[in-house]
Every structure is written in structure tokens, then in C-alpha cells.
Amino acid sequence: MANHDIDITVSRGTVHALVGENGAGKSTLMKILYGMQKPDEGTIAVDGEQVSFGNPGDAIARGIGMVHQHFMLADYLTVLENVVLGSEKLYGIGDRARARIREISDAYGLGVRPDAMVEDLGVADRQRVEILKVLYRGARTLILDEPTAVLVPQEVDALFDNLRELKAEGLTVIFISHKLGEVLSVADEITVIRRGTTVGTADPAHTTTKQLAELMVGSELPSPETRESTVTDVPMLTVDDLRLTATDPDGVVRAVLDGVSFTIHKGEVLGIAGVEGNGQSELVDAIMGMRPLDTGVLTLDGADISRTATRKRREGGMAVIPEDRHRHGLLLEAPLWENRILGHVTERPNSKGAFLDLKAARADTERIVREYDVRTPGIEVTAASLSGGNQQKLIVGREMSHSPRLLIAAHPTRGVDVGAQAQIWDQIREARREGLAVLLISADLDELIGLSDTLRVMYRGRLVADADPATITPEELGSAMTGAAGGHLAAPAGADDTRAVNDPDGGEDR
């Protein structure tokens, strides 16, 4: 059961935020409101009139529109074409439609150009196109599913300005998020969902993030802050002048990583900030040995590993929490104990010589499940049947069980609920204290700033800026991520540069 006993009332002309942990049931509720899923019981009323939605078409007819977390736009069509697609009957596909788009865009300050190609637009602009698409279809109530997840702080502010415009024109916005600071700054009313049910409402004017968090998880909000520094001066991983090229579909060879150099010491967490797609995944692949380097030298604990096979690197103490755990970290249809062996098949307790040691591997899986609080009825169930957070805890437990010297953590708490998030942060801190070197890549700027000892910013395959996590703010980091600032980021920088927001290709290399 994803939802039960949900009571929510949204007033016209307000921004109503819906907050809750991952897996609390926010998305299911939204799917019901948008007609993508039918409720087993209960009623929905719009303007006092009871309605029932069989499909999204019914919802749109009632003026409810949805802006999805993942954009649904055709890259090789113009904005105009994308907007009219499927609604050709409303205003045609020509000048009438163009005029209507301009009209909506001006009315709400969206700044959408109807004849721009979608592929040329950045993430924030694409999002505005999505919003416009919904308004074009006559929506009076907009549902936005985690709209800020893909934006840098400046873009978030611009989005919130748009939302306030919409509200001022009498439209209603339902805003789904689990970022409490944002929710408090934009919402008029807040409903908190926990374990599929509404647990309370809050007035943003009289609520702090802490109180909200307590409502959300029923306990205190964890913080990624690391207290004392454990950085030593013994280098663990040295990356020197790394260059990696890739051939894109047009046959053009392009550098995806260029001139990347850094050193991570024992006990140090090096955080890499950057808008996704700027070379972070390639950097992880290169360090793991999944892609041959064009030039550059990798040194792990004094040994040159530039040409070493992935398995040898892993045996040498390289642990990985992959960005996409389903693709790179798990065998979804295999039982948990086989997943525990994955990546460490040559190491004890998983094998003795050439043979697997199933008994020891199973016993050790039980241990990981216990120590890392993986919620599962047993170790024979498939990895696919666990929730994302529990899958991640299993991966963390597995990787930490082979006394790693370097941990590559790519978005370690993505899609993980608050409780598991705190645990994973604790484990990273713990290991760091024992001399582990960590390469942390994350889109969550609070996590990056809170956990890292050193910060670097990656933009278009290069490390363009560095910053001290003790003094930097998410806003400053955000502006460096769009390429608007470089060098050493010392506070206060000219980070409020609006260029970072309006720059058409600012940082969103796709």
C-alpha cells in the first residue's frame, strides 16, 4: 500500500508544498491526482465538484497539469512544435499558436522563445517550456514533481519567481519536494506525508526546517557536516593530467576529460561539484579502469595503476558506490548474497582459491544486513525486491567490508531516504577517520559542502575552480558549476551574477 488516509486541501491561488521522504508516497499521490493511477477508495473534488480521473486527459480537462521530474520534450523540434504537439486543435500549429505561446510567456514572465530548438536549451529553459506546455493546455492547477532536483541554486530562485507570478495570476501550484529550505521559501501551505499518509500541515511563516524535518521523518534531521579534520599529508590517489576522449555519434572526437589533476590524501574527502554530464561519470570510469586513458597517470598509494585492470584496482583497495546502482552496482535478479560477492569475487570471504565459498559469503551477507541495517526478510530475496535505500546500504556495506583505501562515492545518497542517508554519511565519516581517502561526487550541494575537506568544480571536463567547504555557500558553488566563476572561490564572490541564470548554454552540456 503506497497511500492511505490522505487528506489534503489546496486553496486556489496558492503554492502548496507536499513534502516527505523518498518513498513516502508523494509520487503515488500525484499520479492519482493526475489520473495516471486510480485510487482504491476516497474522493477528489475540484472547485467543490467531485471528480474521477480515468487518465491524464480527464485531469487536463479539469485544469490540472503536471510537470514531470524528467522532461518529456523532443530535442530536435522547436519549442513551438513541442508545445503544440498533441494539442494541435487548440490554437493550430502556426502563428496563432506562436502568439498564444508569447502571450503566456509574457503573462508569467517565463521568457520562452517559441522558435528556439529544444536541443539548444539548458535545463532551466526546458523546465519553463514544460510549464508553458501545461499552461497552454489550459491548466489552472500545476503539479511540479521535484522541479528543483536538476537546477543550480540561481535557477531555483528564477523558478520560484515564476511560481510567484503564476500564483499572482490566480493559478494554483502543487510543489513536491524534499528540500525543506526551498519549500519554506516558496510555499504558502505545507502538507507533510510520511509512510503514505498525511501526518500534518505546517505554516511556512512559523516553521523552521528542523520542525518540518521532524514531522517528515519523525526524528531529527541528519546533517552531513563533518566535525574535525582527519586529513593527513600522505597522498592516497594522485591523478595527474588526465585526458580522455570520446567519439560522439557524429564521429567527432571530443575530450570529455582534459587536464584533470588532483590528489586525495589519506583521511581526506575530495568533493567534485558540477552539473551532471560535465565529465564526472567519465572521471569515475577512468579511475576504476573501465576506460583507457588517452594521457595521464593514476597513482594509488604510490603504485602506478594507469594501465591496471579494474579487478586488480579493486583488489588493491578501491571501493565504489556507483552513480547508477542498478546498472553498475547490483545484479537485480540475483539474491542478496550473490550481490554481496559481486565485485569482490576474488576476495575472502567470498572465495577460496578458484572456488566460491558460499557458506562464508552467505554468513558475511547476514553480517552486512545486520550491521548496515539493510531492511530485508532474508538474504535469499532478489536485490530488485529491496527499496532503493536498502539496496544502497547493501552496496555501502559490501564496499566497506574489504578494508578499502580509496572510496569512490558517486551520489551516494541519491534516491535514499533520510534515515539511510544519515547512516551512509556516518559510514563515510567513520571510514575517513580511519584513513580512507574518498572521492565524492554529488549533485546535492549540501552533502558536498558538508562532507568534503576539499572541493573542486568540474565544468566541461575540466576542473575549473576550487573552494574551501568551510566558507563556501551553495550559491557560490552553483555559479561556478555553470561556468560563470573560476579559480579559487573565496567568499564573498560575485556569485549573484545573473549571467549564470540566463546564459543560454550555461553548464547544461547534454
Place this chain on the structure above:
Amino acid sequence: MKKFDKERLLLGIAAPLLAIVVAFLVTALVLAATGKAPFNAFGIMFDYGLKADSQVYILNKGTTYYLAGLAVAVGFRMNLFNIGVDGQYRLAAFFAAALGGALTLPGALQIPLIILTAMIVGAMWAGIAGVLKVTRGVSEVVSTIMLNAIATAIIGYLLQQGRLGHLDEAGTKISTTPLPESSRFFEFPTTPTPVWGFIVVAVVAGVAYWFALARTRFGFDLRTVGQSGSAAEASGVDVKKMVVTSMLISGAMAGLIGMPTLLNDSFEYSGDFPVGIGFTGIAIALLGRNHPVGIALGALLWAFLERGTGKLEFEGYDKEIVGVIQGVIVLCVVIAYEVVRRYGLKRQQSKVGAELAAQAARNSDQQEVSA
């Protein structure tokens, strides 16, 4: 947790059984549509198929089919579709027969040598497809099909008088030089006809297959690649090396397919050496779900169907009916497995969810009580 396992086992058995039942039903419809009595036909099949001489036939034929199923299954476990098992075993059997006919060593030396030759030839032939795949990105499906045709041509070229061919005394049949008496594999003296001793090798091969996959590091790597290439690569498996290695193993296994016939029955390679068994192997591996025991059952079923329907011809039925049954079984099995797989995954997910929710509820109850 045992509960899940039992269920999985039950689901695993239900799928092929269902497929077989559906296949018989469809066949009954086909027979009825052509104006023949279906149940009479099945009666004849079972009656004849279970006679003593039929049992021997089924075991012998099953031995060959089992090895074919294993050869294909090795590839399947890696997500490799080795359609070339057919060419691999024929080429392997041909060269092994030619070598065996040319030598007159003691049996204890010559028999292993023949078998080894077959395995090496099979492995090399499959290895070509493996190397092409990792170096040039050629799909193994395409390359192995082409290699099948090339194997046919090579055998046709070499099986001529003056090359490796040998005209028999009647002057009607070209074959390789027959193996010497000493190179004949032992037989179990069953009545009315003997069971081929090579069945022992097939059983050993099955056990080796199971052990290698389930109990060794190598097998784990192989299965990992089969389940998720990306996860395998990230976990440190050299996927390219693995592709070549498993093609070699699949080919070596394919080399064994012709051996029961060669060493227990024909003792030479001629134009009437069985063909097409590689494709039978694909069906049997699918039916047996790449599991050593499942493949054995599939191989015996296949042999039984062929034996049983062979008799139908003499009773006024069309012998092609066996093709209908086998085809429908394969089709149904593929569908049934996929349906059962998805159902099983979903079911487990919801069960795990329910169990965890129950646990959580228990915990919170206890807290409230203690509070």
C-alpha cells in the same frame, strides 16, 4: 526464507509443464483439424515410446541431445547466442573421425585423443566467432550462422576420395576411414540393444557444467556477465576475455556432441552423419532453462517425442506432427518462462514489502507498549 525458494521451485516447474500441456492441446487441435483422431495418436506415441527398445533409443539419442543442450546453455548463461553449435560439432566430429581412422593406437590412448581433437576443433571454430565479436564487434549470431555454412563446405571438400574420404568396398558410400576396433567406446549390455557408454561422459559433462557455474569464481563471473554486462564490467570482469573464453568452452562442449554417434555407433563420418543437432540443442537449452537437470529432462523428452512420432507414420499419421509439438513447446516455454519470471519478481517484491511493513508495525507496537 525457505518459503521463497519452494515457491520459486514450484514456479520453475510449472512453466515447462504448462508449456508441454499446451503443446499437446495445440497438437490435438491440429490433428483434429486434419480429420485425424488426436488421442488415438497420443496413445500410439506413448505406447510405442515406452517400450524397451524405445527406452534404449531415447537414452542414446538423449545423450547426444544433452551434450548439445549444454553447449548452447554455456553461451546462454553469458547472453551469447551460439547458433554455430551445429557447424562446430560436425566439423569436430569430422576431423576427430579422420584422425581416429588414420591412427591405430591402443584404445586407452586413442579414444581420449579422438575426443580431445573434437573438443579442440569445436572450440577453435567457435573461437573465431568470439574473437570477431570482441575485436570487430561482429554479432555472434551472424558469424556463427556463416561459420555453419563454411563448415559444411569444408567437410564437403575434404570428404572426397584422395583427400580424407574413403570409398567403401561396395563403392557406394564415401566416409572417413572407419575407426579401428580398439577405438570403440564401451556399451552397457542392455537388451534388446545396448545403451551407449558415452552417456557416462554426458553425465560427467553435466556435473562439470553445474560445478563450474555454481561453485567457481569463473562461473560467477560468467553468470554476472550474462545478468548485467555493465555491472560485470564495473565489478572487474574482463568482459571481452570472458566472451572469448565462453565461446571456446561452448565450442569444446559442442565438439562432444558427435562423439556418442562416432564412438558408439557409426565409427566413421559419412554423408549420413546426423545433422541439425545444434539447433535441437537450442530448443533443449531453452526448455531446460540452462539448468543441467532441466536440460537432461528436455533432451529425454525430445528423444521420446521423436521416437513416439516415428511410429505414427506407420499408423497413417503425418510424421511432421513431431515438428508441430516441438515447435509449440519451444514457443510456449519461452512465453511461460518470461511470464513466470515477471510474476515471480513482482510477487517477491510485494511479499518483501508486506513482510517489512509487518515487522515495522510489530516494532512500533512494542514501542508503544513499552512507552
